[in-house]
């Protein structure tokens with residue numbers, strides 16, 4: 001079954017910013033799905049529409065076969081949201097926040113108390129249950145948002161940059177936790193992140209969104225393979241009749257004076273040049289042939305620097 | 313099943329709202345008790361005897377219903393406007409918006425918060441007034457229904473104000489420039505029969521006048537106006553404001569991007 005289907009989703013904000021352009025996406029039940037994209041790409045807008053915090057301009061959202069507009073209760077009850085920014089009532093306690101959230105989903109107090117205790121304990125917040133949310137540290141607030149999103153036991157959990165501003169140790173324990181609820185409880189997870197390492201270690205499938213468009217939707221392995229290679233175009237000093245057969249590099253001849261080479265991360269340019277020199281090929285100049293995906297990742301990585309050094 | 317869940321959601325919002333004003337009782341419940349006690353001391357005990365009877369009642373007996381009503385109106389309104397605006401401002405309204413709680417239940421929940429605070433304040437002010445005079449209630453059903461409907465009406469007003477408010481100033485403009493004048497000129501301190509013709513006619517356009525008078529009728533058995541007209545007006549205003557509030561919620565005005 002599909003946990004989430006988005007059809008022709010469009011969003012234009014008041015003032016004219018086009019945040020989503022014809023987004024189509026499906027996420028399978030049980031998947032751990034990463035949504036990547038630079039700042040302002042439209043990730044939070046997409047999540048906002050799925051979770052009813054943003055009104056869509058056009059399109060359809062289906063959560064576990066429930067159309068969000070027609071079977072609103074079922075669709076919303078199957079979904080849990082961890083938003084990008086803290087949105088607690090500053091004066092409520094940790095326990096009140098989780099209990100109230102359960103109440104909004106129609107869960108009676110007695111059951112809500114059991115669930116609240118369970119998830120607060122799992123996230124290491126039980127000792128803090130009487131603390132007012134305003135007094136929590138950033139990391140505790142992030143964990144509280146996760147407990148709050150799980151109290152109605154949704155089948156689909158969406159997290160918008162859950163580990164932003166969280167230290168390495170806590171980040172790893174959050175990863176552990178998310179992996180566990182995905183594997184043991186079968187909760188489908190969609191998360192956005194600016195940390196490639198996070199997407200790499202958690203997500204089975206990844207979509208990349210840029211300027212409101214999904215420009216890539218594939219499994220993590222093939223994405224990483226594509227990202228770990230660089231394409232270069234070499235200009236040759238002398239025209240070349242025939243490419244030598246015994247090259248270890250993946251070389252393509254574009255024209256008599258131009259070659260294209262694919263270099264993996266573990267290979268070096270020095271090795272390439274010595275191999276070409278041995279074959280009697282002289283290179284006069286070279287340029288990096290960048291594709292859109294690489295450009296995008298460069299920007300993603302740049303964004304990463306403000307946060308931490310967690311780069312794959 | 314659906315109704316059960318909806319009721320739990322409604323109960324959750326109502327409880328949370330009550331917890332909010334009880335937690336900050338020094339800002340919510342204490343001030344009306346003090347202000348209204350001052351009104352009773354100054355206008356009732358000190359100046360009242362010099363004013364003499366109003367509509368055949370001692371002055372303090374005449375103003376007690378109006379002052380209770382004034383407390384109910386301001387507190388119902390300000391509870392919903394501050395609470396809902398606060399929820400928007402701190403963004404925790406999103407907790408409810410992501411949940412399956414239907415819009416009508418969100419509205420009812422916030423209104424119930426305004427009504428419970430309005431009625432609680434009215435009750436406190438009534439207790440305070442008993443230190444100054446003896447009240448006998450002419451008609452309990454009329455008194456209770458009028459105060460309840462008035463509280464609902466002004467809670468709805470506070471809700472709409474909060475939906476449109478973008479900054480803190482916006483939640484005090486209506487109370488200061490509209491609500492307070494309407495209440496003071498709504499026959500709380502005087503009978504409109506004292507007014508010259510023109511001002512008496514003008515007062516008839518003030519909806520608060522009808523509510524204050526209907527409430528006074530419930531307590532004293534005397535009113536400047538026909539109380540059935542008051543019921544009709546209040547019910548009409550409630551329907552209009554409730555429909556408008558639902559329209560705003562369904563459109564997501566001020567709360568959904």
Ligand SMILES: Nc1ncnc2c1ncn2[C@@H]1O[C@H](COP(=O)(O)OP(=O)(O)OP(=O)(O)O)[C@@H](O)[C@H]1O
Pocket residue numbers: 013014015017018019037038039040041042043044045046084569
């Ligand atoms: N409430 C709003 N009103 C107008 N424009 C908005 C609003 N929210 C977002 N936008 C615009 O929509 C675009 C997408 O923003 P969005 O928050 O969805 O990006 P994002 O991918 O989540 O970025 P980030 O990684 O920085 O969180 C941006 O151009 C942003 O300025």
Ligand SMILES: [Mg+2]
Pocket residue numbers: 043044045084160
């Ligand atoms: Mg975002």
